[in-house]
Amino acid sequence: MIELKNVTCRFGTSVAVDRISLTIETGEVCVLVGSSGCGKSTTLRMVNRLLPLSAGEILVDGENITTMNPEQLRLNMGYVIQGTGLFPHWTVARNVAMVPELLKWPRQRIDERVQELLTLLGLDPAIHAEKYPQQLSGGQAQRVGVARALAADPNILLMDEPFGALDAITRENLQLEMLRIQRQVRKTTVFVTHDIDEALKLATRIAVMDQGRIIQHDTPENILRRPASDFVESLVGKQDRGLKLMSLRRVGDLMQRYPQAAIPEPGEEGVQEDDSLRLALSVMLWQDSGELPVFNGDGAKTGVVTRERIFQAGA
Ligand SMILES: Nc1ncnc2c1ncn2[C@@H]1O[C@H](COP(=O)(O)OP(=O)(O)OP(=O)(O)O)[C@@H](O)[C@H]1O
Ligand SMILES: [Mg+2]
Known part of the structure; x- marks a missing residue:
């Protein structure tokens, strides 16, 4: 379980995240949705301690993350960065193997895991494993980013617009893949998107953010049926709601x-x-x-x- 209590993040005098409180239960997929600059990525980066909190606290399984070793914390949190974040001088295989290598898995187990994950994400290892990131398309690189986050089977997944640069069909396939993986392994996931349809499809609960605050935290159904404000209502599309409910x-x-x-x-x-x-x-x-x-x-x-x-x- 991940708990954010009154968490604030300031950059100089500007407030990027403003006293947010959020509880993400074990096995849940919490989707942060909101317009550009509302504080979604900043929130994720505080959870894995890439950014310090200006105020408030974050607990993972009841333990305050500031008391934990940041490296240990991150080994247990798969992180997909907005825009992939692959190491350009490492092959695809080595990028995916990064965390298992840090955890000193035996060589054979790492190689098998890399093959398994690339295949799972629709990248033929025989074709792609030895390529460098700049030899991939944007969508392929994003899939490698997802494979890397899943590699060491972490309990927590932090995903920042992981399907952002993909065409509609690949995106849909990966969303379905993610739902399937989620049914099998149930990882506690915080998923960032600005696409409300993606949020409705993947979330157990959605946190709608605006200007550093959480406006509504609720199930997809309740977000559609009972939007807490005009902002949420316009986000879900007032007249579109009937069909969106049917898609749930x-x-x-x-x-x-x-x-x-x-x-x-x-x-x-x-x-x-x-x-x-x-x-x-x-x-x-x-x-x-x-x-x-x-x-x-x-x-x-x-x-x-x-x-x-x-x-x-x-x-
Ligand atoms: N390192 C930084 N230094 C100063 N300001 C920052 C920094 N990182 C983010 N900000 C500011 O904090 C606010 C929130 O940024 P954040 O990246 O969390 O937005 P976001 O919701 O992820 O947006 P997007 O959908 O465009 O990725 C923005 O106003 C941004 O300019
Ligand atoms: Mg962002």
């Missing part, structure tokens, strides 16, 4: 299930239990149909979802 809800939670899973007809199209209601509705509109078959992860047909039911459930 899974088909699997609303579908009518068959007593027994069936084998799909050849070529039968439908949606997955894990897809959002928004996606299901979109497919129905496109196919001009009132209902769709639903498949589980193994491809078995487990039930149907109907347009009527989606509208009944409403926003």
